Amino acid sequence: MDFNRTVLVTGGSGFIGSHLVCSLVDRHPDWRIINLDNLDYCCSPRSLESVEDRANYTFIRGDVCNSRLVNHIFNTENIDVIFHLAAKTHVERSFETPSSFQRVNIDGTRVLLGAAHQARHQPQRFIYVSTDEVYGASLDQVFDESSPVRPSNPYSATKAAAEYLVQSYWDKYKFPIIITRSNNIYGPRQYTEKVIPRFLTLLQRNKKCTIQGTLPKSRHFLFVDDAINAFLLVLEKGIVGEIYNMGTSCEIPIMQLARELVTMVKKVPDSEVQDWLEFVPDRPHVDLRYPITCEKLQQLGWRAEVSWAEGIRQTVKWYQVHPDFWSDASEDQEQIQSQLEKAE
Incomplete structure (x- = not known):
């Protein structure tokens, strides 16, 4: 079967990633969805049972830091869109094993960016999923996308560093990146x-x-369905090179x-x-607390529903x-x- 678009989701077996993969597979039967995930402790294959037999879904078990594997994927598949979610995210663990966070969150992003940029078939979008924690804490200031980045733990520091890597590919190559920074996302699984x-x-x-x-x-808690709708809207209407906060007043x-x-x-x-x-x-x-404003995303037509x-x-x-x-x-x-x- 010929597909109109091929989408690579890294970390697609995780909490947010599995919801994104299932949504993409269901909404776009004419798109091929490839999930690259190493099935770390916080992932479950059961999260994708509803789509595992679908013709437009492919699972690749592997490490985003494995440059040979990642280069092979980009050399053999015509990847049009990348959603890069693969990351270590637990703040307390990041103090205990900061090197593993640096490896996955920074090196993994570097490997993925390099392979995507060098691919014969050039991707249309590289969407990097980041966090509101890169702003650091605030008692009264509300952060917008131009606020300074002041991460306060090893996890958020590695996410901020990865953001700088992603941004550098836009600055140097005009590689079509978009960065999202979201509040705490919650929901089933x-x-x-x-x-x-x-x-x-x-x-x-x-x-x-x-x-x-x-x-x-x-x-601030954002329900996972609203987060997925934001990702899909950013894919279709987001401006390359830009950052979008995904927030809620809740x-x-x-x-x-x-x-x-x-x-x-x-x-x-x-x-x-x-x-x-x-x-x-x-x-x-x-x-x-991490208060953010998401007026920029709302101008694209998104609301937390x-x-x-x-x-x-x-x-x-x-x-x-x-x-x-x-x-x-x-x-x-x-x-x-x-x-x-x-x-x-």
């Missing part, structure tokens, strides 16, 4: 180290939500999040919610229906259990 599935998994195991420190931390204090989830999962009266919360020592450095009430309802329901989804992850249960005690 997210691995249990992130705060919402972590709280849900603890509650399902009759354990308390562990909240780090006493400072009033909050996060800012939820972590304490409020825990209380809401306790109420939804345990169905206890307000007077008993506190019994399901446990305060644990804070990690050495944590950003309190899924309300917090609806998004968290869908998410809680999915984890209740699939309590064992992550139980056969590549790490054993003891390791998973220890991660659940740690914060996002």
